[in-house]
Amino acid sequence: MLLRLRALLLWPAVLALAATGFWWSARSHEPPPTPGRKLLTWVHFVSPLRDHYEKQVAEFQRLHPDIEVRLILVPMSEYHMKFKTLAAAGQAPDLFYSGDVWMSYLLPFMRDLTPLVERDAAEIGLDDFFPEIRAALQHEGRYYVMPEHANVALLYYNRSLFRAAGVPEPTADWTWDDLVRAGVTLTRPATADDPGVWGCGRLEGWWGEWLTYVRQAGGAVFTPDGRRCALDSPEAIAGLRFFQDKALRHRFSAPAGYEPLNGFVNSRLAMLMVGHVSYWPNYNQIPDLDWDVQLLPIGPASRSGGELAIAGYSISRHTRHPEEAWMLLKFLTRPAAALEVMRHGTISPRRSVAAVQVGERRAGDRPRQVAAAYEQIQYAQPIPRHPYYIEIMLQIVQPEIDRMVQGELTPEQAARRATDGVNAFLATFHGTGP
Amino acid sequence: MATSVSEWRQSYAAVNHSLTLVATPGSTTYDPMNDRRAQAFWFWLFAGPAVAGFLLFSAGPMLHSLWLAFCNYDVVAPPQFIGLRNFAYLLFHDPAFWPSVQVTLVFTAVQVPLAVASALGVALLLNQPVKARGLWRAIFFLPSILPQAASVAVFVYIFQADGGLLNRLLALAGVTGPAWTTSPAWALPVIVLISLWGFGYPMVVFLGGLQNVPRELYEAAHIDGADAWGRFRHVTLPLISPVLFFNVVMGVIGALKVFDLAYAFGAAQGLIPGGPARATLFYGLNLYQQAFTYFHMGLASAMAWLLFAVIVAITWLNFRLSRRWVHYGD
Numbered sequence: 001m002l003l004r005l006r007a008l009l010l011w012p013a014v015l016a017l018a019a020t021g022f023w024w025s026a027r028s029h030e031p032p033p034t035p036g037r038k039l040l041t042w043v044h045f046v047s048p049l050r051d052h053y054e055k056q057v058a059e060f061q062r063l064h065p066d067i068e069v070r071l072i073l074v075p076m077s078e079y080h081m082k083f084k085t086l087a088a089a090g091q092a093p094d095l096f097y098s099g100d101v102w103m104s105y106l107l108p109f110m111r112d113l114t115p116l117v118e119r120d121a122a123e124i125g126l127d128d129f130f131p132e133i134r135a136a137l138q139h140e141g142r143y144y145v146m147p148e149h150a151n152v153a154l155l156y157y158n159r160s161l162f163r164a165a166g167v168p169e170p171t172a173d174w175t176w177d178d179l180v181r182a183g184v185t186l187t188r189p190a191t192a193d194d195p196g197v198w199g200c201g202r203l204e205g206w207w208g209e210w211l212t213y214v215r216q217a218g219g220a221v222f223t224p225d226g227r228r229c230a231l232d233s234p235e236a237i238a239g240l241r242f243f244q245d246k247a248l249r250h251r252f253s254a255p256a257g258y259e260p261l262n263g264f265v266n267s268r269l270a271m272l273m274v275g276h277v278s279y280w281p282n283y284n285q286i287p288d289l290d291w292d293v294q295l296l297p298i299g300p301a302s303r304s305g306g307e308l309a310i311a312g313y314s315i316s317r318h319t320r321h322p323e324e325a326w327m328l329l330k331f332l333t334r335p336a337a338a339l340e341v342m343r344h345g346t347i348s349p350r351r352s353v354a355a356v357q358v359g360e361r362r363a364g365d366r367p368r369q370v371a372a373a374y375e376q377i378q379y380a381q382p383i384p385r386h387p388y389y390i391e392i393m394l395q396i397v398q399p400e401i402d403r404m405v406q407g408e409l410t411p412e413q414a415a416r417r418a419t420d421g422v423n424a425f426l427a428t429f430h431g432t433g434p
Numbered sequence: 435m436a437t438s439v440s441e442w443r444q445s446y447a448a449v450n451h452s453l454t455l456v457a458t459p460g461s462t463t464y465d466p467m468n469d470r471r472a473q474a475f476w477f478w479l480f481a482g483p484a485v486a487g488f489l490l491f492s493a494g495p496m497l498h499s500l501w502l503a504f505c506n507y508d509v510v511a512p513p514q515f516i517g518l519r520n521f522a523y524l525l526f527h528d529p530a531f532w533p534s535v536q537v538t539l540v541f542t543a544v545q546v547p548l549a550v551a552s553a554l555g556v557a558l559l560l561n562q563p564v565k566a567r568g569l570w571r572a573i574f575f576l577p578s579i580l581p582q583a584a585s586v587a588v589f590v591y592i593f594q595a596d597g598g599l600l601n602r603l604l605a606l607a608g609v610t611g612p613a614w615t616t617s618p619a620w621a622l623p624v625i626v627l628i629s630l631w632g633f634g635y636p637m638v639v640f641l642g643g644l645q646n647v648p649r650e651l652y653e654a655a656h657i658d659g660a661d662a663w664g665r666f667r668h669v670t671l672p673l674i675s676p677v678l679f680f681n682v683v684m685g686v687i688g689a690l691k692v693f694d695l696a697y698a699f700g701a702a703q704g705l706i707p708g709g710p711a712r713a714t715l716f717y718g719l720n721l722y723q724q725a726f727t728y729f730h731m732g733l734a735s736a737m738a739w740l741l742f743a744v745i746v747a748i749t750w751l752n753f754r755l756s757r758r759w760v761h762y763g764d
Contacts, residue, residue, distance in 0.1 A: 085509075087510060088509040256613045396530070399708075400711075417529065427527075
């Protein structure tokens with residue numbers, strides 16, 4: 001009798017347990033918003049600007065007591081996986097970190113901001129943004145991102161090492177040949193007592209540096225219609241060859257595994273191509289590091305080619321509170337906030353803030369030539385607008401470039417292998433096959 | 435025991451009979467057919483949750499992934515049937531697929547013998563009557579309970595090209611060490627070395643096998659004039675061959691599925707996962723990248739089924755070959 005009872009009770013108990021588990025995992029763990037307030041969710045990656053963002057949220061909520069903002073911070077390496085998973089589950093945040101680099105990838109989730117931008121153009125100071133930045137914010141003439149800060153590829157250099165080697169500092173009219181000459185002179189081999197100096201660093205693992213050379217040599221990643229890869233053009237191959245020659249022919253570029261940022265801050269790298277403006281505060285924490293920036297050296301076909309990357313915000317296509325999200329977006333990108341972000345060590349997409357930054361320079365401030373960063377914007381280009389750009393570059397192209405720089409492939413072989421791989425990928429996933 | 439076996443059998447029959455009566459209303463006699471129904475009832479009662487769990491959480495997703503293997507699916511838009519294009523792309527066009535197969539097979543071919551040999555060697559040592567044997571066993575097992583990511587982070591520091599411990603030591607000897615972790619030639623050997631750190635589990639299995647070898651056989655071999663190698667070759671090895679076979683099979687399956695080691699290796703250095711130049715692009719990592727970084731769920735499903743087929747084939751081959759060298763004492 002007892003066994004029968006147990007048998008009859010066991011299954012309902014198991015089912016009840018399973019149902020409880022499903023219910024527990026399915027229910028939202030987020031507390032509901034305060035009654036009478038609209039809830040806005042904002043997803044951002046974990047950033048050194050976290051305190052700034054939390055202050056912005058508090059200030060915004062003070063000004064708008066009927067809106068509650070919930071800031072969700074996600075590790076950068078998981079940001080896009082988290083975002084896409086939320087979107088697939090129908091829980092896309094109202095506002096999210098984005099930028100021109102990810103625009104094509106995230107476009108299906110972005111709300112077209114054009115009507116709001118045009119309506120509030122005066123209030124947001126649309127004309128205050130650099131024209132190149134305004135252009136980079138758009139996709140087919142429509143706005144999807146509003147900018148908070150920007151990065152532009154530059155030539156970074158260690159003034160002390162230049163002085164010690166008797167090499168004149170880079171100037172705005174430097175060419176690739178000047179870079180090679182200075183790099184070779186600045187390179188000092190390591191000895192038992194001296195760790196040595198490399199003339200220039202080399203960016204590994206992503207496209208920042210080599211794509212600059214490809215573009216400055218007149219090449220491109222894709223054909224103008226974006227349907228085929230164009231890395232096997234003679235111009236693109238010339239750019240790749242320069243990237244390889246820096247290390248293997250002229251031997252002034254640091255070898256594989258030589259971390260360029262460590263090398264630069266330890267005064268073992270005289271120059272760094274491309275770099276990132278967000279590292280400026282780190283450089284400035286090292287008292288003996290006398291560094292500066294200059295425009296990128298001019299390539300054989302063009303001065304243009306360095307990357308322009310804009311960080312900003314977008315509103316979800318399916319947000320339930322588009323007006324409130326737009327209010328928060330305007331608040332986060334207003335000139336006062338841009339000024340605050342600039343002081344944390346970036347360059348601003350706003351001309352007014354740039355003028356303040358340049359005007360505030362005092363003797364001894366580094367970089368001295370901060371104006372060069374803003375001047376470089378006019379020669380900079382955003383990455384190609386392609387939904388698979390990042391995947392294509394990191395998964396298909398970059399490994400071939402890495403092998404090329406190791407000397408395993410010639411530039412022609414690397415370009416051919418990369419082009420074939422990209423075209424096969426596009427044919428399968430982008431419907432551009434024969 | 436208060437209850438004898440015969441008493442237990444009687445009570446079991448009574449329970450079965452009472453359940454039979456429950457199952458067939460109106461019946462008052464014992465029926466062998468109904469006895470089978472009672473057995474089925476008991477079977478499903480106890481096996482049911484596991485079977486339901488398997489169907490819901492393993493078989494169901496597996497079948498769904500089999501369907502997705504023939505689709506283009508990015509999680510957001512509905513799956514779009516594309517026939518065999520995922521498989522065709524993987525096998526004939528994907529520049530990452532075959533390199534990832536190669537990396538995984540090379541790793542398996544090198545790591546499994548080394549790991550099994552290391553585990554067996556240490557188990558043989560720890561099976562000797564030494565002082566504080568339990569402590570030594572615990573010490574050798576400890577690395578296995580460390581999180582893989584933590585071990586990798588430490589080893590990456592040791593092998594770092596610029597300022598790493600190993601290269602600093604080499605520099606003291608006047609040797610310039612290579613970029614161990616960022617050179618395509620060295621990165622995989624470094625990962626093999628890191629993976630050998632955690633041989634605790636196979637070591638424990640070997641210890642269990644070694645302790646079951648009868649001492650009389652060693653004494654008989656000794657009397658017959660066998661030296662240490664002879665005793666190991668002709669007594670120990672045949673008698674622990676089932677355990678050795680188990681470790682080889684599990685090692686091969688584990689090596690073919692390596693993911694966390696490779697992922698942590700890239701993450702610890704800020705490399706693209708699988709870098710440099712796909713030198714550490716393990717199959718599992720490639721699959722993860724396709725699924726959860728680029729959301730090519732269809733492609734990733736196709737990769738998963740190919741891996742499944744390969745693991746089944748290799749395991750079957752292992753079992754076939756085991757007939758020649760595994761002795762079960764029958």
